[in-house]
Amino acid sequence: xxxxxxxxxxxxxxxxxxxxxxxxxxxxxxxxxxxxxxxxxxxxxxxxxxxxxxxxxxxxxxxxxxxxxxxxxxxxxxxxxxxxxxxxxxxxxxxxxxxxxxxxxxxxxxxxxxxxxxxxxxxxxxxxxxxxxxxxxxxxxxxxxxxxxxxxxxxxxxxxxxxxxxxxxxxxxxxxxxxxxxxxxxxxxxxxxxxxxxxxxxxxxxxxxxxxxxxxxxxxxxxxxxxxxxxxxxxxxxxxxxxxxxxxxxxxxxxxxxxxxxxxxxxxxxxxxxxxxxx
Numbered sequence: 001x002x003x004x005x006x007x008x009x010x011x012x013x014x015x016x017x018x019x020x021x022x023x024x025x026x027x028x029x030x031x032x033x034x035x036x037x038x039x040x041x042x043x044x045x046x047x048x049x050x051x052x053x054x055x056x057x058x059x060x061x062x063x064x065x066x067x068x069x070x071x072x073x074x075x076x077x078x079x080x081x082x083x084x085x086x087x088x089x090x091x092x093x094x095x096x097x098x099x100x101x102x103x104x105x106x107x108x109x110x111x112x113x114x115x116x117x118x119x120x121x122x123x124x125x126x127x128x129x130x131x132x133x134x135x136x137x138x139x140x141x142x143x144x145x146x147x148x149x150x151x152x153x154x155x156x157x158x159x160x161x162x163x164x165x166x167x168x169x170x171x172x173x174x175x176x177x178x179x180x181x182x183x184x185x186x187x188x189x190x191x192x193x194x195x196x197x198x199x200x201x202x203x204x205x206x207x208x209x210x211x212x213x214x215x216x217x218x219x220x221x222x223x224x225x226x227x228x229x230x231x232x233x234x235x236x237x238x239x240x241x242x243x244x245x246x247x248x249x250x251x252x253x254x255x256x257x258x259x260x261x262x263x264x265x266x267x268x269x270x271x272x273x274x275x276x277x278x279x
Contacts, residue, residue: 056162056169059133064150064158064173067141073153079178082159084116085109086172090161093170099127110269113176119270120176121234124149128171133162136171149175179234179270187259187272190236195276198239198247201254204279209258213275216263220277226250229276232262236272243276254279
């Protein structure tokens with residue numbers, strides 16, 4: 001039995017710049033049709049891993065990264081925050097004795113990850129009940145939805161909790177695209193580096209840009225101001241395509257950069273709000 005939940009949301013700010021956030025969740029119930037031979041083998045498999053939960057989790061981590069590397073993807077990093085998020089969900093799952101991504105009274109995955117200290121732009125989750133780390137990974141890779149999470153090149157980190165319970169191995173695998181937490185000055189510095197790559201000097205006075213960032217519209221006063229661009233992004237490795245296109249059309253030479261809190265923060269998702277005052 002496979003349950004699938006894939007909500008996708010898109011928002012546009014006042015300048016029409018798109019912001020995408022994704023939450024993807026996958027469940028695999030691997031115990032629906034189990035033959036007697038596999039049932040009898042379960043205690044042996046548990047014993048092979050010494051009954052230690054961390055051994056099974058690390059085995060799944062290794063197998064998942066092997067599958068990614070076979071497909072030319074970078075291996076996932078182990079993230080302690082995502083492990084805490086998975087552990088919190090495992091407690092609910094074992095009490096309920098059924099596999100769901102959210103139980104009545106439990107925080108959703110987005111909030112669980114945030115409470116665990118994870119800064120992210122995307123989260124995803126695989127669940128399973130099987131009889132060995134190998135059977136769990138093989139089952140996931142034969143399920144298109146679970147496979148999609150494992151082979152998502154945009155996901156960078158994972159935390160896994162695996163618990164032996166009455167002969168079965170229950171697994172929570174939480175993924176994320178993890179973002180480094182940055183303060184406003186760090187954001188401004190990084191965006192300045194990206195502007196330099198576009199041939200624009202970012203060393204204009206910060207005050208007008210920071211004022212523009214905190215306001216929703218309008219252009220700050222000052223000599224030579226030609227345009228203000230406001231945008232929100234979770235990716236500080238590149239400027240949004242719409243911003244790059246606007247910079248190219250205007251042939252700007254100088255800019256001020258200001259960063260502030262997002263206008264409408266998404267619970268759990270790490271976003272950066274930036275204003276560019278262009279001269």
